[in-house]
Amino acid sequence: MDHVEENIIDNPSKEETKKRIWKILHSVNDPEIPVLSVIDLGIIRKIKLDDKIVEVMITPTYSGCPAMDFIGMNIRKVLVENGFNKIKITRKLSPAWTTDWMTEEAKEKLKSYGIAPPSSKTFDKNYLKNLPVQCPHCNSVNTKLISQFGSTACKAIYQCNDCREPFDYFKCH
């Protein structure tokens, strides 16, 4: 058996190893929104350690999100770099991913990156009404929707009526 695995997985307790993996995964970013990690986004649902196999359960943001394969590959890569050899990535669809899982820290990061974070907390009936979206540049809420669909599946295009800047809005989902 590979001694590296034994050192990492057997010596520290399972809980400690899991904590360490969560920490490692903070370095895996969304390739399309590089300021956010897969943890900020809530893509990692669970980490299981079983018989020296690390199982990472991920959930897609959108059914057709082309970044998912890439994200899976990067998770594998970073874990291998940290001495884990047996890695299993599983996709879990339910419960369906929601922007509610996005951390507050993530929302701040999005805003400073120039993307307006989701404006309402839960995916309720109101999400279909055009809720006020704050301009990430000048903070005005006097903004208008240009298109419900943007440069990636998760974003819409808005424009600020005050500073006139167009910006991306991370849709409630």
Add this chain to the structure above:
Amino acid sequence: MNSKASNNAKNDLVDYTLHLADSSLIMGHRLSEWTGHGPMLEQDIAISNIALDLIGQARNFYQYAAEIINSNNEKEKRVTEDDLAYLRDTGGFKNLLITELPNDDWAKTVGKIFFFSTWQFYFYQKLIHSTDRQLSAIAEKALKEVTYHVKWSSEWVIRLGDGTQESKKRMKKAITALWPYTGEMLVPAAFESNLENRVCIDLSNIKDDWLKKIRTVLDEATIDFPDEKTWMQSGGKNGIHGEHLGFILAEMQFMQRAYPGLEW
């Protein structure tokens, strides 16, 4: 249940899953024809996003169909999602006919998305309650995406219908032309009738909601509701298609047919 009955139930479940996969794939593939040709940049992006969502949903269904097929035939060659999308011919496809219709102009395209996504919206709302956990999970995921498709397409139907003389004329023409393709959405195929209602959905339960939503949007678009007695097309779910499907498949499947197993 004896093994023959259990096999039949599995086959019905595969057909049902393929029907949903095929409808999403063909609709998504058709809409992707607009990529790079949209009437304006934002709408080009919008329709490409909708196409992407649909193809993603199709992949989820194909992966599940492949899983059920493989659990059936352990000795035979294992089937993949790609085999199902790229190596079946028109007679094997169970997509709704409306999804294979040519895009024509923008009014016809948004009309197709409007009828189809509204159907998906109510369909998935019910499918979430399926006792089949994977179908339920795919529906739960897809519903969120489809909700935006309904909103986007409804707004376009209203904008064109209640727009200029020319846009109204085109939107009316599109609704009239598409209407006969909506009938089969609400009529169960044999594989649907065979499956227990706890697994698949009872289409009669979504009919009223679907009609009501269509009526509300058409009213706002100042377009007359189509004649409900119109003769309806059917056959898509049973593999009987118009000539359009063959052309889509020829384009979509060419690479896999010419170079089997090709990967990017």
